Amino acid sequence: MARLDFFTVIREAWASYDGSMKIKAIFDVSAQVSTNHVFKVTFEARNPVFAKLSYYGKYEHFHEDHIIINNLANNLEAPYDNFLARSLVKKNDVFIYRYMDDGTEAWVIFYNPIRIKKKMPRRLNNNHIVQMGHEMALFHKACMNVRNTLPESSKTLTTDINFLTCHIEGPNSRVLNGYEDMVRKQCDTFLENIEKLNYESFPKLPVFVDWNIGNFSVTHDGKFHSRWDYDWFRVSSRVLDFYFFSRVVSDIGDRTVFSYVVETFTEERFEKFLLSYHNTFPLSYSEILFLKEAYRFFILNYVIKDGRHFFNEVYANKLQKEAYEVYFPELDKRFNAEKLLKVLKI
16 A cells, blocks of 8 residues: 555546535644544645545445445434534535556545544543443443434444454465454354344444544533544444443553453443443343354454454554464453353343
8 A cells, every 4th residue: 555645536526526616725633543644634725634545445335335424414303413524515425535556446435524522531430330331321222222224334243253264374365364253153153143142134324333431522421412533333233332432441541552352341441331321221131142252253353353354553553463372371260250140140
């Protein structure tokens, strides 16, 4: 990708959207952690927009996700009717520019700026944690209420894991040499356990998976105000959102150098969050057991399968090494569903 000129692609994308509006300047405002890039685009005669450029995965999935997200943004009931950043639309369709040149491909989507209020503190206090659990439950309820109005999603947990199992070995392997059997076992365990839990019967709704506190803002009293990062969006079980909230509420708080350890599920602070959520939007016995598999899927899919395509090289190497040496070996030792079930009185 070194030969891809991001600024040229952004200019081409905007010219395709509305060449009558001349670009004044483009600023790279990316977080520099992932391979996705975000740009602020200013103009001589209109307000700025933000452009997201991506080149990993499939264009079809990128297109499908953003069509669903834009429908969700338009359909959500108050107070979440303005929560999600909206994509720019051209002639009734979400505008997505597909750049292709000599085997190189990238996709660009534009967003209007979204109003940002407060960022959560790096380390939450008890009141923050309780409020966050309640607010997340309300947001999930709102997503549940409109789920039947949204376009279908072709991505499932099973299709992603099956893709990984087909790329454990060979020239396109996603797995570090020597760890093939470990990953194969983890994939098999995941598929076996979700079948036992009857995962297919779980309600499916839009989930954003990555709830890093840098991805959303809240009002002065802790209610969700705006959200703008959609890198890991999918339609699946609401349980997929809980691992990142265990990190948000953890004792160590937000980190600039991060790992994906399972221990945040074991903290009393997460229990407090989960109880607040459960009191607002009750969880089932099977969903609590599925927490373990949701974490397993997160590591298999976002760290092993897509890690080298999504994270920059430094983080990809770090996280994958930790997955083999820490995340998988510690999962059975550390995760305790019975303790969570007792806290929720299920």
